[in-house]
Amino acid sequence: MLHLSASQRALRFNFPARTSRGALSTHTAWYLQLRDAARPEAVGLGEAAPLAGLSPDYGPGFAHEVEQLCQRFNQAGLRTFDPAQVPAFVGAHLPALRFALETAALDLAGNSPRRLYDNAFSRGQAGLPINGLVWMGDAEFMRGQIEQKLAAGFSCLKLKIGSLDFATELRLLAEIRAIAGPGELTLRVDANGAFRPEEALGRLEQLAPFAIHSIEQPIRPGQAAALAQLCRHAPLPIALDEELIGVTDPDQQEALLDAIAPAYLVLKPTLLGGHAATRRWIALAQARSLAWWMTSALESNVGLNAVAQLTAEYPVSDFPQGLGTGQLYHNNVTAPLHIRAGCLHYEPGGVWEMP
Numbered sequence: 001m002l003h004l005s006a007s008q009r010a011l012r013f014n015f016p017a018r019t020s021r022g023a024l025s026t027h028t029a030w031y032l033q034l035r036d037a038a039r040p041e042a043v044g045l046g047e048a049a050p051l052a053g054l055s056p057d058y059g060p061g062f063a064h065e066v067e068q069l070c071q072r073f074n075q076a077g078l079r080t081f082d083p084a085q086v087p088a089f090v091g092a093h094l095p096a097l098r099f100a101l102e103t104a105a106l107d108l109a110g111n112s113p114r115r116l117y118d119n120a121f122s123r124g125q126a127g128l129p130i131n132g133l134v135w136m137g138d139a140e141f142m143r144g145q146i147e148q149k150l151a152a153g154f155s156c157l158k159l160k161i162g163s164l165d166f167a168t169e170l171r172l173l174a175e176i177r178a179i180a181g182p183g184e185l186t187l188r189v190d191a192n193g194a195f196r197p198e199e200a201l202g203r204l205e206q207l208a209p210f211a212i213h214s215i216e217q218p219i220r221p222g223q224a225a226a227l228a229q230l231c232r233h234a235p236l237p238i239a240l241d242e243e244l245i246g247v248t249d250p251d252q253q254e255a256l257l258d259a260i261a262p263a264y265l266v267l268k269p270t271l272l273g274g275h276a277a278t279r280r281w282i283a284l285a286q287a288r289s290l291a292w293w294m295t296s297a298l299e300s301n302v303g304l305n306a307v308a309q310l311t312a313e314y315p316v317s318d319f320p321q322g323l324g325t326g327q328l329y330h331n332n333v334t335a336p337l338h339i340r341a342g343c344l345h346y347e348p349g350g351v352w353e354m355p
Helices: 062-075 083-088 095-109 139-151 166-179 197-210 224-233 250-260 275-287 301-311
Strands: 002-019 022-036 039-048 132-134 156-160 186-190 212-216 238-240 264-267 291-294 337-340 343-346
Touching (some): 022 062, 022 095, 039 095, 039 301, 083 095, 095 275, 095 301, 139 156, 166 186, 197 224, 250 275, 291 301, 301 337, 301 343
Parallel strands (some): 156 186, 186 212, 212 238, 264 291
Antiparallel strands (some): 002 022, 022 039, 337 343
C-alpha cells in the first residue's frame, strides 16, 4: 500500500532576493514523501514551493491543500501510482502541488533515490550549461555579483532589471561589455514585467547596443496584443515567462503562442504544473520552431534536481539553462548538485538529506 505524507521548511535566503515585484527573505517549501509498504527503504520525494505574487497556488490556504491531498491519496488505498494519474488528485489550479506529486511518483519508480530520469546528467556523465544569475540590488551589490560570476567562468549572465534607475542599469551593462565582448559573454535580461507598454519599445532600443541575447517578460502578463506588437518591432528577441503561467487549456496555449509569436519560452515546471505540462509547452514550441530554456523557480535542491533532470531529457548541451538557484539558501536541502565552470553537475550516489 502506498502512503503520502508532507513536511515543510522555511528556506532562508543568503541575501534579500529582489525582483521588480519586491524582495524575498524566506521561501516556504512543502515536501511530499511517497512510500510503498512493500519497499520501506524507498521514498519518493517531491517539492511544492509556490512563489509569492507569482504562483497561482500561493496563499494561506496552500497548507490545507497539501493536507487534503495526503488524505485523499491515502484514502484511495493505492498499491501502484503512475505520474499520469496526478491530475486525478491535483487540479490544474495547483501547479506547484502537481509538480511535487509527479516528482515523488517518478522518484519512487526510479532505480536509485532522486534519479527521476535515466540520462547523461543523472548518471553524472555530463553537466548542464547554466546562466549566472545576477540579482537586483544597488549598483555595488550587482557589480560584485557580476565580477564573481565572470571569475567563476560563466559564459552567460542573466541580469534582473527593473528595480534600479534604468540609466544605472544601462551603465552596469556597459561595464560588463567593457570587460567581455559579445563573443566572450552572452547577456540575458529579465524585466519581470517592469516596463509600461508605452515605454517598452524605447527601453528595448536602449538595451539593444549591448548585444542582449533576449529579454524576459518586458511588460506585465495579460497584455497579449501589446506584447505581440513588441515582439514584431523590438530590436532584440523577447522571451515569454510569466505570460505562460495559469494558461492550462491546450487550445488557449496554442492561441497564445500563435498570437504573440515570441522568440523564446522560459519554462518553470513549478509554475506551469509539472513535468507533463512542461513537456506539452516544449512540444508546442518545437512545432512552431520556437526556442526555449528551462528555469528553476527558487525551489530548494529537491525541486532543482527534478527540473534539471527533466531538462537533461532534451538536447541542451550548448544552450545555457536557468538552473543556478541552488546556492541561494542558508538551509538548503543537502544534495549532490554542484556548479563547476558554468555547468550544473549531479553526483550519483552522493548524500541526500531527507527534509
